[in-house]
Structures are given as structure tokens and as C-alpha cells.
Amino acid sequence: MMHKHVFRALAVAAFTCLLAGPGSATAQTTKSAGGTLVVGTAPKYPPFESKDPETGNTVGFDVDIIEAVAAKMGSKVEWQDTNFDQLLSSITTKRLDLIVGGMADTQERQASVSFLDYLRLDSIFYTLKTQASKFPSMDALCGKRVGTARRTIWPDAIAAWSEEHCVKQGKPAVVVVGTDGSPDTRLQLNQSRIDAAVQGAPTLPYQNKLEGNKYVQVGTPFLPQLMGMGFRKNDAEFGTKLKTAFNAIIADGTYKKILTKWGLEGSAVDAARINGKQ
Template identity: 40%
Template sequence: MKPNNYRLVVSAVTAASCLFALNVWAGGEEVVLKAATITYYPPFSYKDEKTNELAGFDHDLAEAIAAKMGAKIEWAEFTYAQLLSLAPLKTGRVDFYGTAVTDRKDRREGGLNFVDYVYEPFVFFTLRENANKYGDPMQLCGESVATTRGDPTQADRVKTWSDANCVKNGKAAINVAFGENSANNLLLLKQGRVAGAVNGAGTLAVANQKDSNKYLVVGQPLSRNMYGMGFLSENTELGEKLKDALQTLIEEGTYDRLLEKWNLPESSHIGKAEINAGVQ
């Protein structure tokens, strides 16, 4: 679609409330989509240590989506907690989140809609050197397991598993500990402050590549999170355009090539582009 089809005149009030706005550069030929990202969640969203450039599956996919829309992305970096506050969207600093945010019912009820684009299995893991102590998930009963503070889905999954397996069998429940992000969870594990942790399988695979295969997946996946590109619920036009562009990338094979590039398994494939198809 040509950039001219996206030209909008937006008042200051509209921009402040983040009603869908595409910012046209001087000259009127190039359209800019402002997108938020985090920089510490490989292989989805991170900074390349050698180049200090943004990288990852999310980054490449969002750039490809924007290109299909006849637009260019202007990236802005935030913490995950800032994304969940919706402040970047509500203040008009960005138009959408071009990074992995779990599509959850409570977030949709809070005004955040999602163009769902990838799955990631979430798993228990521990240090490989502790395989004898914690190599079976039942051995985590009564122990502390780190989850990410800003993603309550992780803590919910751990509690559900603990209730169904530990408590039901007369064992002590797992104690949920909170780290600020995936890197912090790894640090808590290395320091011996927790017996295990929960993380996405893709992110854990990257950590193992960096840390000489230090981490061991324990048991079967707890869940398969659906990640979406978030936008304010009022911005239905933006959501539809993002979804349509993603569907085109899926149909033409670009999406599959990006999964392969970032070593994401077939189980991560979203199937088709949808809005708000996450946990109900």
C-alpha cells in the first residue's frame, strides 16, 4: 500500500491520547511508525553486543511489516514494566509495541489490543550442575523459582503447576520469586538464591549458547505464550493494517524465513495473523 494512503492530520489532543497517528516526514513521501522495543530479550528483541544495533526476530518482523505498509519504523527503547504501564502509547511516544508482550485477557480489558505474531513455550530450568537435585520438576516443590515481575503469566503458570503437582501430592508449594527481567532471573539462579527459574525456550537457548550450555530444561513446557504487537484499543485502523501486513508476510514465506533465521521452532509459528487471539 502506498504511503499516501496513510496520510493523516492529527491534532495535539489526538496525538496525546495516541489515537492512531502516522507521522509524515517533511516532503510528505515517507511515513514513520513509532515503535517501542525492549533490548534484553534475545532472540526476540535485543541489542547486538558487537554493533550495539537493535536485533532479533521481533525487530526484523516489525521492519518487514512496516515495509509492507509503505512505512519506516522509528524505534524507541523502554523497559518491560514501562510497556505494561501503557504510558508509551497513551502519551503518544509510540504508535505500537514492536516487541514481545504476552496477549492476555486482563491486558485487553485494560485497553491494550494485540496483533498476535509468534508463540514461545515457557519452561522450568535449573543449572546443569544441579541436575541431580532439581532435574525433575517435582524436586522443585518447596523450593524458590524465579519468574519475571512484569509478566504475571509466568507466576500464574508456576502456581497452577505447583497446585496440581506439588500440593495435590502432599508436597510444599513452589515459592515464586521475582526477578526484574530474564537476565536478572539467570543471575538469581547463578547466585544460588533460587533453585530454578522460568523462561521462554527461545531465550533460554540463546543463554545456553552464551554460557556454555549451563542451563538444563526441567520437565515439559508449562505453557506456550502467545506474543502480540500491542496497540491501544481505539486504534483499530492501525491494528488492521498491521495484521494485514503480517498475513501477507506469512503467505509469501517471509515469516517462515525469519523464524528459521532466528532458530525458532515450528511450534512458534502463529499460523495466521489475528487480533486478540491470546488467552481468554
């Protein structure tokens, strides 16, 4: 009888594991085990993350930062590509431990995930250098077609800026054009389908390096924010581990080296913050 009970218990346990499936165990248990962090990203936003055309590997500032932080935590990293608009839900459904993607830390997003803030992300308007004379000031954006990735915070941010600086001043509103992402935004700009565009200030110098100084900033940053790596909301223990590890790579100079490698020195933060709070 004793053996039957043991066998029955083992069978139930095995069946439970099968029901859990291979995907659920990975992201839910690796954090505490310290083995592997399952990290998701949308590799279409250089210099933060993109695909190396020669190797097919995901490379970029975010990749280097996550790998350095994971090393301080004694963990390895398993990268998973996904669409930008699926990153947040992948955390709430526990398919991933951590997400990065040039993502701004906003109060709206904090409703579903928590953020470890690791870079300043000032948003800017920009246009082609050949069209710069049409935009002597930011007021010239009123009535123009301005493109940006539709799944980001930027469409609403542009509309809010337009309401304050155009509509309330008796000028025509900015026409917000949603795109499929930064590459599509630049394509539409180069095809004259839009007049200007919006993206994070840190990305423009990198893109100019790739495309021969083709783009120019219009005015000053209009939306100062922090960029964060997302993890499960209210997981204070994991957040503390992330914060400690990130502060460690600041202290030993690794953070500065990675910033310099990707030309992002001007966007550095002085210390780790969780949801904007030190």
C-alpha cells in the same frame, strides 16, 4: 477586517499545535499517514530484542519482524527503548503506535491494548545442566526457589502451577523469587540464589548457544500462550493493516527466514490473529 480574522485563526491554530507538543503528534498521526511507526521495546530479552554490544543498536527477532511488517505497510520504523512495565501505558497514552517485548497476549492485557499474535510462546521451567539430576520430574520443583521476572505474567503463573501440582498434593509450595528481568534471573541461578527459573521456551536454545549449553529444561511447557505486538485497543483499522501485512510476510517466505535466522522455527504460527482470534 478579513485579514485580521485570517491572522487570528492562524494564530489560534499555531498555538494549538504548540500545546499539543512534539511527542503527541508523532504517535497519533503517523499511522494514518503511513510514514513512520513509533515502536517501543525493552531490549533485554534475546533473541527477541537486545542491544548489539558493538553498534548499540537494538537487534533481534522482534526487530526483524516489525521492520518486515512495516515495509509491507509502506512505513518506516522509529524505535524507542523503555522499561517493560511501561510498554502498555505507552500505548494507552498514545506515546507509541506499537509495542513488542516478548510479551504474552493475555486477557488481562487485552483490557488496555489489542494484540497481533505472531509467535507461540510456551513457558518452561529450567535449571543449570549441572543441577539437572535434582529435577528428574517437575514435581521436584515443589519447595524449591524458582526465579522469574517480577513484571511479567510468570510469578502468578508459577504460583498457580504450584497450587495445583504441589500444595493440593500435600507438598511444599514453590517459593517464587521475583527478579529484575531475564539477565538477573540467570545471574541468580548461576550464583545458586535460586534453584530453577522460568522463561519462554524459544529463548533457551538461543541462550545456550551464547553460554555453552549451560541450561536444561525441566519437564514440559506448563503455560502455552501466544506472543503479541500491542497496539491501541479497538483500533480495528490499524489492526487490519497489521494483520494483512503479517500474513503477507508469511506468504512470501520472509517470516520463515526470520524464524530460521533466530532459531525459532518451532514457535511459528500459521496465520495472523488479533487477540487470539483468526
